[in-house]
Amino acid sequence: MTATRRRQRSPLLVLSLALAVATAGCATRPDPSDAEAVAEFQANNDPLEPLNRGMYFVNDGLDVLILRPAAEAYRIFLPPEVRTAIRNMLGNLRSPVILVNDVLQGETQRAGTTVGRFLLNTTLGVGGIFDVAKDFGLLGHTEDFGQTLAVWGMPEGPYLFVPVLGPSNPRDLAGAGVDAASNPLTWISGGEFFDAASNTRIVVQGLDTREGLIEPLDAVRRESLDPYATLRSAYRQRRAAEIRNSAPESPAARGTGFGAGTGMEGPRR
């Protein structure tokens, strides 16, 4: 399956690399005597800005042509109840990964919540279709290995914009790789059925995520004078809040939980 995925992504990767080479270069460093400009440069932590803006441009094209229309179609053709059920199931399937990271962060209470939710939702919730655990007071949350690394004190590294995945950084990308590897579903194979099911899960996860972001991303495109800079700032702030576990119920718990996101959550319609 991993091989299949790699094959699917390769044209994109080639395109990205070509563009990377074309626009290669590092962000212009500010005048070292201007303390405020230097501080801002460091706070942005985006030394690869020209490259990242190139990637953002590629992503924008892909998004307008493919990703957003696909998410729109997903919203139009499936009724809200079905989409909620799908979102619940995807969240439930991620429980093992969330649990591992709860434990690695020493969050015993949250780990207990994750186990409780998984047991209740898998049984009473009919394989995760219904989030019954919520009615028992067990609200969902998400965790990923990028957050665990942050809790362990690893810095995020330079900002990266990855086409399709969105804003990220080396820490969160590495974390996403570890999460994929630690997910039992990654290792279930044997036969076309499992491969098809697991590819379907990945595609549906993408659709669900993008569908949830239709309004927020439209708002950024409409309202921001520099959507790239807005997303960069929003992603950072949002990740910091996720790492602090400050949200009452993390929206990502209902979707992919993938570290890369936009830092915003869309309304469910």
Added chain:
Amino acid sequence: MTALLRRRQMLAAAAVAAAAKVLPAHAQGVDIARATSFIQATGQELVAAINANGASVAQRRERVAQILRRAVDVDGVGRFILGRWWRNATPEQQQEYLQLFEQVLIRNLSARFGEYQGVRFALGRTQARTEDDALVNTVVERPNTPPFGLDWRVAEVNGQPKVVDVIAEGTSLRLTTRSEYSSVISRNGGNVASLLQAMRQQIQQLAAREGG
């Protein structure tokens, strides 16, 4: 008010460390109970305006804009957001910037809140005091939407509690917009006029979308 904002800038971002030296910082504390009741009252007004029966979209939006103009420290927020570029701007540019900023902020916020039909809100779990302002947590609920956390940063401005930042799910409007504006200016050779031009265009587009 100016001193207070200067102070917060300094605390919030090392980026303006130099600017903070200009004015002595004497923070004026805001009473947490006062901040909380202010947000409760403002929130109820907003919810009533958004859910007003029989009002047209334009009427609702206008009502929301009125409430926001009163509750938000628009000038203070605007100056915070322009940050280090404020001193680079001429007095005329500063004045025009504040006028444009008010329009952009109020239009964007009221368009956003205007979509929240059927919204309900409640005070959340944590009401925190920081050095010179208070953070009031609310939970916003809409039909068919998971509840989300909205934090209001409240400071005392000329003896009145005012909203100085809105933080949705950990994302501060003030910080995000500062990043946006600073990026526009930096990418145009540090020219504040380029930001003003972009803002003027944006207001035209927003007005066209609202239908005048």
